[in-house]
Amino acid sequence: MNNKIVIPAVLLIGILLFDQFVKLYIKTHFMLGEEVNVFGNWFKLHFTENYGMAFGIEFGGKTGKVFLTVFRIIFVMGILWYIQSMAKKGMAMSYVVSWTFIAAGALGNIIDSVFYGAYFGYDSWFHGRVVDMLYFPLVQTTIPEWFPFWAGEDFEFFRPVFNIADAAITIGFVLILLTQGHANSEENQTTSEENPDINTSITE
DSSP, X not given: OOHHHHHHHHHHHHHHHHHHHHHHHHHHHSOTTOEEEEETTTEEEEEEEESSSGGGOOOSHHHHHHHHHHHHHHHHHHHHHHHHHHHHHTOOHHHHHHHHHHHHHHHHHHHIIIIIHHHTTSSOTTOOOEEEEEEOOXXXXXXXXXXXXXTTXXXXXXXXXXXXXXXXXXXXXXXXXXXXXXXXXXXXXXXXXXXXXXXXXXXX
């Protein structure tokens, strides 16, 4: 089997399994809101659940939740088709891997949304809540009194709690930005090698 297909497939399955293992462990061993320190005060496991989109944004109630989940499924199917197409065309593996990270992360959160509500008995199919646990409060301080607007308020960076799937999506987007140029140049080179007449017509 072509390594261009095998590598993305293995990576996708690996990320997906790791994401679900961590989520199921947190879901079955932590109370909602429970928090433990991993490395000092700057890396913690904090169990929270997200019903909607990123940062807990919700819209449209239960109907909106189903619409969002169906849209995600269609979106991921498109990405998977795109990954397969890129692999067959011989696109740069770094670029294919970038999109694989995004697909794996999206699938990980889709599993939570589709199955967790019914599986854990707190809601029905397609109404599950995404499990989040990675918390990095790298900076915790109070804004000085002389600072306008927010003087004296508590400030924390990095506040959002996320999961392995979210991290995979972020990594994928960063890799795309870093590898886009290389992917385009490699695709052009491949096209030129497959169609030597193009090079000849250009040089004449």
